[in-house]
Amino acid sequence: MSKKASSEKQASRNSQTQGTDFFDTHIAQYERALQHIDVLPHVRLILGQPKNEIIVNFPVKLDNGEYQLFTGYRIQHNNIMGPYKGGIRFHHDVTLNEVKALAAIMTYKCALLEVPFGGAKGGVALNVHKFSRSEVEKITRRFTHDLGNNIGPEYDIPAPDVGTNSQVMVWMMDTYMNMHNLSDKNAQRRIVTGKSLTSGGSRGREKATGQGVVYSIQEWADENNFRLDGATYTLQGFGNVGSHAAAILSKLGASLVAVMDHTGSIANEEGINVRKLTEHVKATGGVRGYTSCNDVTADEFWAMKCDICIPAALELQIDERVASMMNCRLIVEGANGPTTLDGERVLIEKGIEVIPDLMANAGGVVVSYFEWVQNKRSESWQLQEIDERLHFMMRRAYHDMRAFAREHNTDNRTAAYAVAVGRINSVYGERGIFP
Numbered sequence: 001m002s003k004k005a006s007s008e009k010q011a012s013r014n015s016q017t018q019g020t021d022f023f024d025t026h027i028a029q030y031e032r033a034l035q036h037i038d039v040l041p042h043v044r045l046i047l048g049q050p051k052n053e054i055i056v057n058f059p060v061k062l063d064n065g066e067y068q069l070f071t072g073y074r075i076q077h078n079n080i081m082g083p084y085k086g087g088i089r090f091h092h093d094v095t096l097n098e099v100k101a102l103a104a105i106m107t108y109k110c111a112l113l114e115v116p117f118g119g120a121k122g123g124v125a126l127n128v129h130k131f132s133r134s135e136v137e138k139i140t141r142r143f144t145h146d147l148g149n150n151i152g153p154e155y156d157i158p159a160p161d162v163g164t165n166s167q168v169m170v171w172m173m174d175t176y177m178n179m180h181n182l183s184d185k186n187a188q189r190r191i192v193t194g195k196s197l198t199s200g201g202s203r204g205r206e207k208a209t210g211q212g213v214v215y216s217i218q219e220w221a222d223e224n225n226f227r228l229d230g231a232t233y234t235l236q237g238f239g240n241v242g243s244h245a246a247a248i249l250s251k252l253g254a255s256l257v258a259v260m261d262h263t264g265s266i267a268n269e270e271g272i273n274v275r276k277l278t279e280h281v282k283a284t285g286g287v288r289g290y291t292s293c294n295d296v297t298a299d300e301f302w303a304m305k306c307d308i309c310i311p312a313a314l315e316l317q318i319d320e321r322v323a324s325m326m327n328c329r330l331i332v333e334g335a336n337g338p339t340t341l342d343g344e345r346v347l348i349e350k351g352i353e354v355i356p357d358l359m360a361n362a363g364g365v366v367v368s369y370f371e372w373v374q375n376k377r378s379e380s381w382q383l384q385e386i387d388e389r390l391h392f393m394m395r396r397a398y399h400d401m402r403a404f405a406r407e408h409n410t411d412n413r414t415a416a417y418a419v420a421v422g423r424i425n426s427v428y429g430e431r432g433i434f435p
């Protein structure tokens, strides 16, 4: 088997064979945090499962005239802190358990960042690369239609995730507006965030998650007297999160030495030109075939010596085997849930620090919140203001997480969960339970 083929097979093996235990992994991480804080018994129960699980099966007429049935999910984990909030994923491996885990992660991410939203996530099981633009539009509109009143601008607000983008969000918005005869059409644009700027999106949302990844790295670098100028890093995933993180890190003088995506893995110890790679990915759909780099296997990618590794693709990628190969100082989880429980154990044994998903990739939902507020008030904020507000909120959450970790002698993930669950628990405690 060629190196490229073996690399692709490895990437797909990681995401497919382990996808089913993502919710269990999340629950184990959540329960580990409960050992460090006092949580009301009913709150433990409530947070252990999502509040609502919406599953819709819907047919769509494809370009060839045939009908195909799709399964879509919207999981609403918790809304004690505010309206349900979270992305929509279009990917062939989408399952109920995956979306449940992603929805719960949103609840804790928002609580850690003090964003006044709860947690939700949605997804449709489809390989987006295999459908035409008009088919993806029809799938989006039909899914939105079937979600009906299960979403709403004050109730549950979707956003982009893997396989979706600002165009998909605008189709969702348009479908929702056409379904509801609402008087204040403009304010209703906040039914989704992550829209294009022209259709009511926010400046800075496109790069927000990557920007937040970099703000997290900068906090860690300051804390550890580490210079980013001249540092090396590897990146799994060169989509929205990965490509923007890389573009910003380039400006700070950090050097990208290896990248993996769904098409393969490439490396160059001398550094990869991020701007040129971005053009290549736009033109060809993936990193494979980019010149000035060597093709490497997935194992060679993970074993690459570097200062920082940024997984920014799918969940459960860094398992025990991968973690034992890794040769870096810091892992920054641009993706949701990229590390398995065994993987994390090995990383801790090896002294590799992790900035967990709840913290590292929260920039997206923070700027989504800014977009929602701007739509509600008919305002349009400047990029500088957005970046400053985002930076402030990322820094505050980072130090809340680190303070807990130091005080209770925990890893960062346990600390991030504990801070978030502690805040949610306080609200439940103050409000009591409706009988």
Ligand SMILES: NC(=O)C1=CN([C@@H]2O[C@H](COP(=O)(O)OP(=O)(O)OC[C@H]3O[C@@H](n4cnc5c(N)ncnc54)[C@H](O)[C@@H]3O)[C@@H](O)[C@H]2O)C=CC1
Pocket (backbone or CB within 6 Å): 011, 012, 015, 160, 161, 162, 163, 164, 209, 236, 237, 238, 239, 240, 241, 242, 260, 261, 262, 263, 286, 312, 313, 314, 315, 334, 335, 336, 361, 362, 364, 365
């Ligand atoms: N888009 C956003 O604002 C946010 C995204 N995230 C998380 O970041 C991660 C990436 O999301 P996006 O960049 O938005 O998605 P995207 O769809 O823009 O990009 C996904 C990237 O992952 C790569 N990929 C897919 N399958 C792969 C595999 N089997 N092996 C290696 N690479 C693979 C793709 O080639 C692509 O480069 C996900 O875990 C998502 O939940 C987290 C917070 C916000």
Ligand SMILES: O=C(O)CCC(=O)C(=O)O
Pocket (backbone or CB within 6 Å): 085, 086, 087, 088, 106, 109, 157, 158, 159, 160, 161, 193, 194, 336, 361, 362, 364, 365, 366, 368
């Ligand atoms: O921007 C949002 O509302 C949600 C982003 C998201 O899905 C995530 O943080 O995983």
